[in-house]
Amino acid sequence: MTTNLKEINAYRDYSASVHGKGLTEKGLLVSAVCTDCHTTHDIKKESDPTSSINPDNIPSTCAKCHKGIYDKFMQSVHAKELGKKNYPTCITCHSAHVITNIENDKFLKQVTLQCGKCHQSVAHTYLDTYHGKAYLLGDMNPAKCSDCHGAHKILNVNDPESSVAPGHILNTCQK
Numbered sequence: 001m002t003t004n005l006k007e008i009n010a011y012r013d014y015s016a017s018v019h020g021k022g023l024t025e026k027g028l029l030v031s032a033v034c035t036d037c038h039t040t041h042d043i044k045k046e047s048d049p050t051s052s053i054n055p056d057n058i059p060s061t062c063a064k065c066h067k068g069i070y071d072k073f074m075q076s077v078h079a080k081e082l083g084k085k086n087y088p089t090c091i092t093c094h095s096a097h098v099i100t101n102i103e104n105d106k107f108l109k110q111v112t113l114q115c116g117k118c119h120q121s122v123a124h125t126y127l128d129t130y131h132g133k134a135y136l137l138g139d140m141n142p143a144k145c146s147d148c149h150g151a152h153k154i155l156n157v158n159d160p161e162s163s164v165a166p167g168h169i170l171n172t173c174q175k
Helices: 010-016 018-024 034-038 058-063 067-073 090-094 111-118 120-126 130-136 145-149 169-174
Strands: none
Touching: 010 018, 034 058, 058 067, 058 090, 111 120, 111 145
16 A cells, blocks of 8 residues: 655654654643644645645644744735745745754755745855855855845835845845
8 A cells, every 4th residue: 555645754753843852852831733733623634725734824823833923924925925836834944844943954054945946036146145155165154045035024125124125235234
């Protein structure tokens, strides 16, 4: 019998994640457990539009614990893409079960590769910058996409509130 499971080792992966370790190693009873995302009795497939783990619903599912981040995300250009194919949500950057401490997050070290999947037309220009060249030489600490554009409240460069809008770029670079 073959299965087409998207997640083969979900329990093992969850157990090694920030949420799993928070529960088992730190005793944090507020840590997310399976039913926080998948619900207790109304478990539905990811493809079901009413499922708590459907891509369109992931931000609101994560918001049950991460309300502040959700509020920022909902102001972003990415949230405006909800319902469209291949838009980023929480699990695009943080995965579903292998959620790591952000200081050790592989995604943060390779954020330009992740962002570049959708933003191919501009991602290559990063590698031409001082920051991109340092990254190519193995430095894992130069400014990356999220350092300039933000992590959750990512706004269009033409939005006056954007961290890369002309009125904010100097302050952003000074960080």
